[in-house]
Every structure is written in C-alpha cells, then in structure tokens.
Amino acid sequence: MDSFIIYASQQNATNLVTQEIESTGNPFGPHSTLKIPWTQFSPSDVRLAPFPTREYTDDEFQSIIKKVMGVLYLLGFLYPISRLISYSVLEKEQKIKEGLYMMGLKDEMFHLSWFITYALQFAVSSAIITVSTLGTLFEYSDKSVVFMYFFSFGLSAIMLSFLISTFFTRAKTAVAVGTLSFLGAFFPYYTVNDEAVSMIVKVIASLLSPTAFALGSINFADYERAHVGLRWSNIWRASSGVCFLACLLMMLLDALLYCVIGLYLDKVLHKENGVRYPWDFLFCKCFWRKNNRTEHQACSSEVNIIGEHSKEKANFSEKDIHEPALEATSLDMKQNELDGRCIQIGNLHKVYTAKKGKICAVNNLQLTLYENQILALLGHNGAGKSTTISMLVGLLPPTSGDALVFGKSILTDMDEIRKNLGVCPQYDILFPELTGRQGGRGRKAEDLHEVKEHMVIFANLKGVDEDSLESNVTEMVDEVSFHVFVCKNLTGICYHAFWILTCVSETMVGGSCS
Structure with missing residues (x-):
C-alpha cells in the first residue's frame, strides 16, 4: 500500500507541473507550488478498492459427502473383490491350480496371469469412473489424479484379495470371511480421521489399503469444496491433517507388501493339495541353487517338506510289515541309475490324520522305475496307488522320504520335473469356461x-x-x-x-x- 501512495504522489506532482506550465509558463517561479518536496503533497484523488476475488460460494454437497465418501467408494469395490477371492479359491478347491502346476505351469506365471487379468479390469473400471465424474463429483481435480487414485486402490485390492485367499481352501467360506475382512480393514479410518491424530499414526493405519483409500477421499472433498481440485502440483499439501500423496504412495506400498506376504504364505500354510514348504525355506541353500545338480540329494535332507507332520508315524500291526520284494537289475538298469535316467523312490512315507487316528497310506515305499518301461501299480482300494502317484507329481506332500525323477528331487525340484511330466488325474480338472x-x-x-x-x-x-x-x-x-x-x-x-x-x-x- 505504501508503494501505491508514493506512486500516486508522484503522479500528482507530474500533473501539477503540467498545470504550472500551462498557467504561468514558469513551473519554478517564486510562488510555485513545485518548490515543495513531492513527499509533502497531499493527493486528493487517491482511492482504495478491495482486491478482486471470486464471489464466495460454499459447496455444501462436498462438506456433507466428505464424511461418507470413503465408505461409499469402498462399497462399490466389494462385488469385484468377492468374485476375485471366490475364483482364486475355487481353482484350489477344484484342483485346477495344481493340475496346471503338474502340467508345467510355473508358480510365478500363475500368479502373474491373475494379476494382469484383474489389473486390466480395474484399469477399465477406473477409467469409467474418471470419465463419469467429469464435471460432477471431481469437477476441478486433474483427471489423471482421479484415475491414479482409483487404479492404485484397485492394485492394492487385488493383492489383498490374493493374501486373504491363501488362508482358505473352500470358496464359499473364503467369500464370506474374505469380504468381511476386506470391509473390516476400512474401520480404522474412523479412528484416525481426526486432525488431532498425528500423520505418523495415519500412515501406520494406511497399511490397510481401504483405510488409505478412505483417507485420500478427504483431500478430494476439501479441494473440490474450495473449487481448486487436486492436482499433481498440490497433492503433497495436507488437508484436514491428511496428505494425499502419502495415501497414494501407501496404497502402492500396500500392494507390494500384500504380494510378498501372500506369496510366502501360499508356500508355507497348510493346504490339501500341493507341496507345503517349511517356514524357513527362504534360508535354505537349495531353494536358491536349484540348478546345481550336485546339491539335489543334499537338499533332500536339508529341506523336509512338511506334510501333516514330518515326524509323525502311524501305529502299524505286524500284518502291515512285509519283507521287501527285490528284483534283479541288469547292467543297463544300473547304468540308468548312474546316469540319473530313472525314477528312484526312497522310503516314501505318507500318513493321513483322521478322526479315528493316523492312517498310513504309503509305508516306506522303495521302488526304481527305469527309462523305456511301462509300470502299472495294482492293488485294492486304499492300497496307496493314487497317494504314491500324487506324491510323485507334487499333488500331495510326503510325510517323509524322497524320490528322484531323472536326478531331480520331488522335494526341491518339482518345477523342473513338471517340465517333462504328463498327468491324467482321477478327477475333472477341465476349465468350465472352455x-x-x-x-x-x-x-x-x-x-x-x-x-x-x-x-x-x-x-x-x-x-x-x-x-x-x-x-x-x-x-x-x-x-x-x-x-x-x-x-x-x-x-x-x-x-x-x-x-x-x-x-x-x-x-x-x-x-x-x-
């Protein structure tokens, strides 16, 4: 304001010079007012006016919906999340997942296919939401920020659904409990949605992606109410004690965190089908050196794949114990053994736990199958034929023992074995969609x-x-x-x-x- 007054005084002095010249022709005469310093002029035409601003408006809709915006958005995701949990568990329940593994599909490719499929679906959904809110709910916000907000939550929701599915083997149970768990991950939002709560506490609560998603909706409501909107230039500014950039980064971090934990639990949690790894399998050398053939047999003793319990033994009667049946082997067969061109089963043992106690299905089986031979396992119902084959193809984990298929252990090298394995199971593993x-x-x-x-x-x-x-x-x-x-x-x-x-x-x- 001071600079404005000085400027006005200078302008007034200039006007006086012009007037003196026009009236007397000598602006610096003895009675001229111009001999007075310009700072002593008292301008008579200085006026003050307020700085022009937009007319004040208050978007009551945003202030009202701010309290429920997060939960409303979340409810829209419940149905696709429940379907994702259902389909992923249903593949395990119908043994389609293990059937694909037996046919040579790698574990990482299986999970990547699920991720890509649903990531594309959520990308389309996020784009539709972004377009449908043009000029309405997110009128002033950058549309790319809106898309990234919903898509980031979609990615974290995919990974959270995968994490939840690892705990279940029945699709109906998984859908009911999984959907409630997903919705329950939202409720910490009501605890931390207070400006008095520190940002650190809100970041910790944002480890649950539905909470991070709901906290991010606060910024949208505040900035839309101010007719400014969220843009890439202001997402780092906190509003109502919440930083949108932190919420966005936490949802992406949650997706990565859920993925890592889910992959680990998928290996170590109890499951009806497939090989279950011990909790410390990541610290075993053979897990990281699968291509080192000299360590295959050493790994069999180092890594004990967990069945019901690796040390459990069933009580056998004397009639269950038989003398070993040995067949003379030719020189060619022995050469196949030395070259690793055979299937060597060593003390393969399988015990099931039932209500009546422990039932031994396979009792320390020792058998060698040679190349270019056809073998048929014959026996009455319950003799252990299907159990033996299921252990050899990785469908069931052995309680103890091991088998080498062309020099590769079924305990540590099942992925390599399945590259040349063909299995026709007793149950239907065909895809209903085909x-x-x-x-x-x-x-x-x-x-x-x-x-x-x-x-x-x-x-x-x-x-x-x-x-x-x-x-x-x-x-x-x-x-x-x-x-x-x-x-x-x-x-x-x-x-x-x-x-x-x-x-x-x-x-x-x-x-x-x-």
Missing part, C-alpha cells in the same frame, strides 16, 4: 476346435513351438479318436469317457516323457 468342458455339440471335424482349446493351453505350457503347435494338437486329437463322439449331448458314461480322453490328450500333447 467348450471342451461343456461338451454339447458333438465331436465332428468342424467342431474339433472346441476340444483343441484345452489342448492348446497345455501344449503352450509344455513349451511347444508356435510353428508346430497346430500340427501337434491335431495329431493328438486323431490319436485319441475324438471322432467317435458324434452324439449331440454328452451325458453319463459318454461324457465321462469324453473328459477322460480330453485329459489323456492334454497329458500326451507336447511330448511328455513321464
């Missing part, structure tokens, strides 16, 4: 692409080249004689035989050697 599973339109030549959908998936898992993929699948379809199924509706025995042939073809496609 037409070969539905089976309703006959197996004529023009409809064989329905069956090939499954075979193409498993051929890719086996690493079949793209150039030879079509011919490989077609050859396998002809070998298993799918053309005999010309009925329009496959039911009963006809359908049972059909899915068995489909599983057999999937097992053999790609040249599986064991």
Whole structure:
C-alpha cells in the first residue's frame, strides 16, 4: 500500500507541473507550488478498492459427502473383490491350480496371469469412473489424479484379495470371511480421521489399503469444496491433517507388501493339495541353487517338506510289515541309475490324520522305475496307488522320504520335473469356461476346435513351438479318436469317457516323457 501512495504522489506532482506550465509558463517561479518536496503533497484523488476475488460460494454437497465418501467408494469395490477371492479359491478347491502346476505351469506365471487379468479390469473400471465424474463429483481435480487414485486402490485390492485367499481352501467360506475382512480393514479410518491424530499414526493405519483409500477421499472433498481440485502440483499439501500423496504412495506400498506376504504364505500354510514348504525355506541353500545338480540329494535332507507332520508315524500291526520284494537289475538298469535316467523312490512315507487316528497310506515305499518301461501299480482300494502317484507329481506332500525323477528331487525340484511330466488325474480338472468342458455339440471335424482349446493351453505350457503347435494338437486329437463322439449331448458314461480322453490328450500333447 505504501508503494501505491508514493506512486500516486508522484503522479500528482507530474500533473501539477503540467498545470504550472500551462498557467504561468514558469513551473519554478517564486510562488510555485513545485518548490515543495513531492513527499509533502497531499493527493486528493487517491482511492482504495478491495482486491478482486471470486464471489464466495460454499459447496455444501462436498462438506456433507466428505464424511461418507470413503465408505461409499469402498462399497462399490466389494462385488469385484468377492468374485476375485471366490475364483482364486475355487481353482484350489477344484484342483485346477495344481493340475496346471503338474502340467508345467510355473508358480510365478500363475500368479502373474491373475494379476494382469484383474489389473486390466480395474484399469477399465477406473477409467469409467474418471470419465463419469467429469464435471460432477471431481469437477476441478486433474483427471489423471482421479484415475491414479482409483487404479492404485484397485492394485492394492487385488493383492489383498490374493493374501486373504491363501488362508482358505473352500470358496464359499473364503467369500464370506474374505469380504468381511476386506470391509473390516476400512474401520480404522474412523479412528484416525481426526486432525488431532498425528500423520505418523495415519500412515501406520494406511497399511490397510481401504483405510488409505478412505483417507485420500478427504483431500478430494476439501479441494473440490474450495473449487481448486487436486492436482499433481498440490497433492503433497495436507488437508484436514491428511496428505494425499502419502495415501497414494501407501496404497502402492500396500500392494507390494500384500504380494510378498501372500506369496510366502501360499508356500508355507497348510493346504490339501500341493507341496507345503517349511517356514524357513527362504534360508535354505537349495531353494536358491536349484540348478546345481550336485546339491539335489543334499537338499533332500536339508529341506523336509512338511506334510501333516514330518515326524509323525502311524501305529502299524505286524500284518502291515512285509519283507521287501527285490528284483534283479541288469547292467543297463544300473547304468540308468548312474546316469540319473530313472525314477528312484526312497522310503516314501505318507500318513493321513483322521478322526479315528493316523492312517498310513504309503509305508516306506522303495521302488526304481527305469527309462523305456511301462509300470502299472495294482492293488485294492486304499492300497496307496493314487497317494504314491500324487506324491510323485507334487499333488500331495510326503510325510517323509524322497524320490528322484531323472536326478531331480520331488522335494526341491518339482518345477523342473513338471517340465517333462504328463498327468491324467482321477478327477475333472477341465476349465468350465472352455467348450471342451461343456461338451454339447458333438465331436465332428468342424467342431474339433472346441476340444483343441484345452489342448492348446497345455501344449503352450509344455513349451511347444508356435510353428508346430497346430500340427501337434491335431495329431493328438486323431490319436485319441475324438471322432467317435458324434452324439449331440454328452451325458453319463459318454461324457465321462469324453473328459477322460480330453485329459489323456492334454497329458500326451507336447511330448511328455513321464
């Protein structure tokens, strides 16, 4: 204001000079007012005016919805989250997940496929939400900030759903408990949503991504109410005691944290199917040196894959103990053993825990299977045939013992073993979404692409080249004689035989050697 007065005084003095010249012709005469210093002038035309500002308005809608905005957004995510938990657990329940593993699918590829699928879905959903709120709920905010806000929460929600699914083996239970758990992760928001609560406490509470998501909604409400909006230039400024940038970074950190914990728990938690690792498997050398063949046998003793309990033994009667049946081996067989071209089963033991006690399914089995031989396990129901095969293919963890498949241990190298493994299980592991599973339109030549959908998936898992993929699948379809199924509706025995042939073809496609 002082500079403005000085400027006005100078302007007034200039005007006086002009007037003196016009009236007397001598602006510096004896009676001229210009001899008075300009700082002593008292300007008569100085006026004060308020700085121009926008008319004051108050967005009552934002002030009201600010209290419930977080929970309203969260409720919109409950349905896709419940479906994600359901589908991921259902694959475990129907043993489709382990079936894919047995056919050679790597664990990291399995989880990556789920992540990419749902990340794309949440990206589309976030884009739709961003576009639909143009000029309405987020009228003044940067649309890229709005998209990043919802997409970041979507990523953390995917990982949180995966983490929740590791605790369950039944889809219905997982959906009920998982959805409630996801919603419960929001309630710390009501505890920390206070300006008196320190930022550190809010960051700790934001380790639950629904809480971080709800805290971020406060910034949107405040900035929209001020007709400013959230932009990349102001996301670091706190509003109502909350920093939007911190909420955004915490949701991304939560996604990474849930992913790491979920992958670890998926290995060590109890599960009905698949190999369960000990809690300290990350500290075992053989886990990080899988390609070092000299350490395979040492790893078998170092890493004890956990069954019901590695030291549990069932009580056997004398009739359960038999003398070992030994068969003379030729020089070629012994050479196969030395070269590692065989399957060597050593003291394989499996004990189930039931209500009546412990039941021994496989009692210290010792068996060697040689290359270029066909072996059939025969026995009555409950003799342990399926249990033995399930342990060899990694579907069940052994209580004790080990087996070497072409020099690789089933305890530590199952991923390597499954690259050349073909398994036709006793149960249906076909995908309901693919037409070969539905089976309703006959197996004529023009409809064989329905069956090939499954075979193409498993051929890719086996690493079949793209150039030879079509011919490989077609050859396998002809070998298993799918053309005999010309009925329009496959039911009963006809359908049972059909899915068995489909599983057999999937097992053999790609040249599986064991």
